[in-house]
Amino acid sequence: MIADGVEDEEKWLSAGIAGLQQNAFYMHRALDSNNLRDALKYSAQMLSELRTSRLSPHKYYELYMRAFDELRKLEMFFKEETRRGCSIIDLYELVQHAGNILPRLYLLCTVGSVYIKSKEAPAKDVLKDLVEMCRGIQHPVRGLFLRSYLAQVSRDKLPDIGSEYEGDADTVVDAVEFVLQNFTEMNKLWVRMQHQGPAREKEKREKERSELRDLVGKNLHVLSQIEGIDLDMYKDTVLPRVLEQVVNCKDELAQYYLMDCIIQVFPDEYHLQTLDVLLGAFPQLQPTVDIKTVLSRLMERLSNYAASSADVLPEFLQVEAFSKLNNAIGKVIEAQPDMPILGVITLYSSLLTFTLHVHPDRLDYADQVLGACVRKLSGKGKLEDNKATKQIVALLSAPLEKYNDIVTALKLSNYPRVMEYLDSETNKVMATVIIQSIMKNKTRISTADRVEALFELIKGLIKDLDGTFDDEVDEDDFKEEQNSVARLIQMFYNDDTEEMFKIICTVRKHILAGGPKRLPFTVPPLVFSSLKLVRQLQGQEENPFGEEESTTPKKIFQLLNQTLETLSNIPAPELALQLYLQCAEAANDCDLEPVAYEFFTQAYILYEEEISDSRAQVTAIHLIIGTLQRMHVFGVENRDTLTHKATGYSAKLLKKPDQCRAVYACSHLFWVDDQDNMKDGERVLLCLKRALRIANAAQQMSNAARGSTGSVTLFVEILNKYLYFFEKGNPQVTVAAIQSLIELITTEMQSDSSTPDPAADALFASTLRYIEFQKQKGGAVGEKYEPIKV
Amino acid sequence: MVLVLAIGDLHIPHRAPDLPPKFKSMLVPGKIQHIICTGNLCIKEVHDYFKSLCPDLHITRGEYDEDYRYPENKTLTIGQFKLGICHGHQVIPWGDLDSLAMLQRQLDVDILVTGHTHQFKAYKHEGGVVINPGSATGAYSSFTYDVNPSFVLMDIDGLRVVVYVYELIDGEVKVDKIDFKKTPTTRSAH
Numbered sequence: 001m002i003a004d005g006v007e008d009e010e011k012w013l014s015a016g017i018a019g020l021q022q023n024a025f026y027m028h029r030a031l032d033s034n035n036l037r038d039a040l041k042y043s044a045q046m047l048s049e050l051r052t053s054r055l056s057p058h059k060y061y062e063l064y065m066r067a068f069d070e071l072r073k074l075e076m077f078f079k080e081e082t083r084r085g086c087s088i089i090d091l092y093e094l095v096q097h098a099g100n101i102l103p104r105l106y107l108l109c110t111v112g113s114v115y116i117k118s119k120e121a122p123a124k125d126v127l128k129d130l131v132e133m134c135r136g137i138q139h140p141v142r143g144l145f146l147r148s149y150l151a152q153v154s155r156d157k158l159p160d161i162g163s164e165y166e167g168d169a170d171t172v173v174d175a176v177e178f179v180l181q182n183f184t185e186m187n188k189l190w191v192r193m194q195h196q197g198p199a200r201e202k203e204k205r206e207k208e209r210s211e212l213r214d215l216v217g218k219n220l221h222v223l224s225q226i227e228g229i230d231l232d233m234y235k236d237t238v239l240p241r242v243l244e245q246v247v248n249c250k251d252e253l254a255q256y257y258l259m260d261c262i263i264q265v266f267p268d269e270y271h272l273q274t275l276d277v278l279l280g281a282f283p284q285l286q287p288t289v290d291i292k293t294v295l296s297r298l299m300e301r302l303s304n305y306a307a308s309s310a311d312v313l314p315e316f317l318q319v320e321a322f323s324k325l326n327n328a329i330g331k332v333i334e335a336q337p338d339m340p341i342l343g344v345i346t347l348y349s350s351l352l353t354f355t356l357h358v359h360p361d362r363l364d365y366a367d368q369v370l371g372a373c374v375r376k377l378s379g380k381g382k383l384e385d386n387k388a389t390k391q392i393v394a395l396l397s398a399p400l401e402k403y404n405d406i407v408t409a410l411k412l413s414n415y416p417r418v419m420e421y422l423d424s425e426t427n428k429v430m431a432t433v434i435i436q437s438i439m440k441n442k443t444r445i446s447t448a449d450r451v452e453a454l455f456e457l458i459k460g461l462i463k464d465l466d467g468t469f470d471d472e473v474d475e476d477d478f479k480e481e482q483n484s485v486a487r488l489i490q491m492f493y494n495d496d497t498e499e500m501f502k503i504i505c506t507v508r509k510h511i512l513a514g515g516p517k518r519l520p521f522t523v524p525p526l527v528f529s530s531l532k533l534v535r536q537l538q539g540q541e542e543n544p545f546g547e548e549e550s551t552t553p554k555k556i557f558q559l560l561n562q563t564l565e566t567l568s569n570i571p572a573p574e575l576a577l578q579l580y581l582q583c584a585e586a587a588n589d590c591d592l593e594p595v596a597y598e599f600f601t602q603a604y605i606l607y608e609e610e611i612s613d614s615r616a617q618v619t620a621i622h623l624i625i626g627t628l629q630r631m632h633v634f635g636v637e638n639r640d641t642l643t644h645k646a647t648g649y650s651a652k653l654l655k656k657p658d659q660c661r662a663v664y665a666c667s668h669l670f671w672v673d674d675q676d677n678m679k680d681g682e683r684v685l686l687c688l689k690r691a692l693r694i695a696n697a698a699q700q701m702s703n704a705a706r707g708s709t710g711s712v713t714l715f716v717e718i719l720n721k722y723l724y725f726f727e728k729g730n731p732q733v734t735v736a737a738i739q740s741l742i743e744l745i746t747t748e749m750q751s752d753s754s755t756p757d758p759a760a761d762a763l764f765a766s767t768l769r770y771i772e773f774q775k776q777k778g779g780a781v782g783e784k785y786e787p788i789k790v
Numbered sequence: 791m792v793l794v795l796a797i798g799d800l801h802i803p804h805r806a807p808d809l810p811p812k813f814k815s816m817l818v819p820g821k822i823q824h825i826i827c828t829g830n831l832c833i834k835e836v837h838d839y840f841k842s843l844c845p846d847l848h849i850t851r852g853e854y855d856e857d858y859r860y861p862e863n864k865t866l867t868i869g870q871f872k873l874g875i876c877h878g879h880q881v882i883p884w885g886d887l888d889s890l891a892m893l894q895r896q897l898d899v900d901i902l903v904t905g906h907t908h909q910f911k912a913y914k915h916e917g918g919v920v921i922n923p924g925s926a927t928g929a930y931s932s933f934t935y936d937v938n939p940s941f942v943l944m945d946i947d948g949l950r951v952v953v954y955v956y957e958l959i960d961g962e963v964k965v966d967k968i969d970f971k972k973t974p975t976t977r978s979a980h
Contacts, residue, residue, distance in 0.1 A: 524804035585932035
């Protein structure tokens with residue numbers, strides 16, 4: 001049935017166009033032969049096609065446009081006629097003889113246009129006549145198009161200020177009056193459409209009405225372009241009349257469209273100055289009108305206006321824009337208790353943006369807005385609506401972007417309260433936004449209180465919130481999150497050591513609640529912040545009269561010890577071991593021997609009990625030896641114990657080459673350059689000899705397992721170590737020892753059973769070159785090296 | 791002229807939040823032909839950042855690096871020079887130039903780039919040059935109390951390499967340069 005209808009419509013339209021074109025043809029013929037009577041006859045027939053009721057607005061428009069084009073030519077003819085002496089007044093009267101009213105009125109408007117141009121009568125008189133005569137058409141679609149035609153032809157003939165049509169009798173007041181009347185009538189017709197036809201076709205009607213809305217809105221546009229309208233006239237005449245029509249028509253579609261039109265079309269300064277009136281209209285509108293969108297758009301415009309130039313800001317203050325808008329929103333929300341939460345938040349979001357632009361220094365206003373939001377949200381529990389949560393994120397991000405400083409945002413007491421209503425996913429999103437803002441602006445967070453407040457806000461990242469077990473959290477996302485928390489911790493700093501210690505304690509408290517998955521990310525930055533604080537304390541004068549409670553390196557180390565214990569529950573032994581060794585070095589610098597020893601003990605326990613991967617063991621051993629080598633705080637006994645253990649571990653590594661290398665590295669434990677009592681030549685040599693034995697064993701093993709003795713590279717490396725200590729003046733490393741090692745290597749390389757290894761050869765060659773070079777140096781060094789034969 | 795960036799020990803996010811902004815604005819993609827990284831980045835984001843500066847990226851593993859697949863050491867040839875990279879925690883005593891020279895002999899390279907101590911060093915010995923680009927973020931180091939963010943840019947041209955060191959001192963970037971020339975050595979035939 002409907003398909004038939006559409007097909008029919010196409011048919012009627014084609015028929016209408018055909019009829020129109022045919023009559024137009026005859027009309028043109030008449031015009032060409034200056035036959036006024038015939039021209040009028042055919043034009044009237046042509047315009048009769050517009051009398052149809054069968055077309056939808058969309059199709060009617062097509063017909064109308066063709067008629068419009070033809071009427072332009074007719075108008076030109078009329079103009080010619082008057083120049084040829086035909087009286088325009090006669091013409092004006094003549095066209096009124098047309099049989100049907102619709103063609104009659106189109107022709108009248110066309111002649112009227114020429115009439116006004118001729119200036120034989122005041123513009124206002126003609127316009128008034130026309131706008132009232134158009135009342136003859138009460139059919140909505142036909143009437144709207146007719147009046148639209150009137151508006152189009154009269155557009156450039158309004159007696160505006162500075163226009164040629166302005167005179168003593170014609171003023172801008174008349175122009176305004178004309179447009180307002182046309183507008184009012186058009187709106188009435190438009191609204192009437194809603195009530196025509198059966199109820200079941202309501203949706204279709206609304207769609208059709210929507211297609212026509214610009215015809216009505218155009219009038220407002222025209223009004224906005226009239227130069228003679230100043231603020232006073234707008235306030236006294238234009239706005240009240242327009243609003244009167246909008247309110248009285250009691251039509252949802254019209255009200256929504258026209259309110260928005262007013263806001264978009266007239267200048268922002270006008271809106272500011274008429275804010276009371278404008279806002280006063282909202283509660284009078286139909287309850288189904290989407291006021292929040294219109295209000296939001298108004299606030300958006302005003303925000304942009306405020307942002308455009310600082311000069312306009314005083315105006316905002318003068319009209320008390322904020323409180324008016326705030327009240328208006330409050331009233332709207334009250335009047336619509338069923339408004340969905342998305343609507344409420346959108347409104348407050350727009351208001352907040354407005355506030356931030358117009359009153360950037362009034363934190364209390366911003367807080368007020370957030371507080372109103374909280375009140376509306378209370379009792380609703382966590383939000384489920386995706387769009388609503390997105391809006392809340394936008395709401396909360398606005399102050400961050402404006403102030404560029406989380407600290408200012410933290411001063412808004414209602415900020416954290418709004419965040420309470422976010423579900424854990426969105427909380428994390430918001431937390432990430434906050435952290436990014438801090439990192440981007442390089443904000444330093446400098447008090448424990450602020451750290452506490454901040455961690456409260458971002459708690460979704462710091463720990464698992466109640467009832468959420470996100471096993472589905474993407475691993476990469478989780479890593480990124482936690483790394484951003486780690487970076488954040490670096491931004492907490494205060495020169496004052498007491499405050500810094502409080503900050504560290506606060507951070508510790510929060511991250512320890514984070515659970516085993518988070519600790520490997522969050523503990524390291526905490527540790528290093530603490531070690532930096534230790535250094536700072538060292539730099540300060542020791543205060544012998546200091547209070548019991550004041551921070552000392554010892555206290556910090558105790559805290560660190562307890563913190564690092566938690567890593568062992570995860571388990572994360574390699575990381576824990578590295579951090580224990582770092583702490584040991586720091587304790588070494590503070591001359592705290594027992595503390596350093598305890599850290600080493602913990603590291604060793606981890607090595608023995610938890611680190612079983614071969615590669616990890618090698619790395620751990622290097623770190624242990626490297627750290628121990630630098631320690632000066634240990635007494636002989638302690639040092640001996642730790643060294644003995646380290647050497648033991650080295651000799652027990654899985655692969656022989658690793659063993660060998662670790663053991664010769666241990667030789668350095670017995671020789672520390674800048675401490676004379678730390679130079680034990682014998683034990684160095686013992687170590688190196690042990691390394692040699694291991695290298696030998698490696699060779700034999702290789703021979704047994706693979707049939708060749710493998711590479712000599714380990715021997716060459718040990719040779720290098722011999723040379724190192726020889727040069728340092730270790731009396732136990734003799735020229736003879738070096739010589740025999742060189743011979744051993746040479747023999748091995750030439751032996752059949754050894755595996756050729758270019759790398760080992762190169763190493764040997766460069767070692768020998770080194771010896772030569774040292775000889776060439778002359779002086780004490782040259783003398784030393786002289787006896788070595790290569 | 792071949793530009794090689796030597797950089798490392800950023801320790802992001804354990805010890806530093808990010809590269810200093812003044813460094814970031816200097817390091818733009820397209821200007822550098824190779825990046826040599828001593829290790830301890832520590833996370834993938836830093837790796838990706840370097841990759842975006844220059845696709846030819848060589849990294850060795852530092853003890854805190856998240857990625858276990860980086861090698862312990864690496865060698866590569868650029869122009870007439872053989873370069874070696876190693877983080878340095880494996881060479882004991884840490885920072886000891888003689889021990890580093892031994893590593894250089896082991897890797898058989900003209901230029902050895904290592905890190906770990908967070909102290910810039912450029913040292914010439916008979917076997918070649920040892921360069922430590924320091925820490926690009928000025929991260930905490932048990933080695934020294936005074937860490938300024940630094941990195942190194944090497945300009946390799948024929949047998950000559952100019953080492954530019956960029957240090958951030960009191961908020962200002964200071965540049966220094968050191969010249970090294972390689973003498974074509976005659977090695978005994980293998």
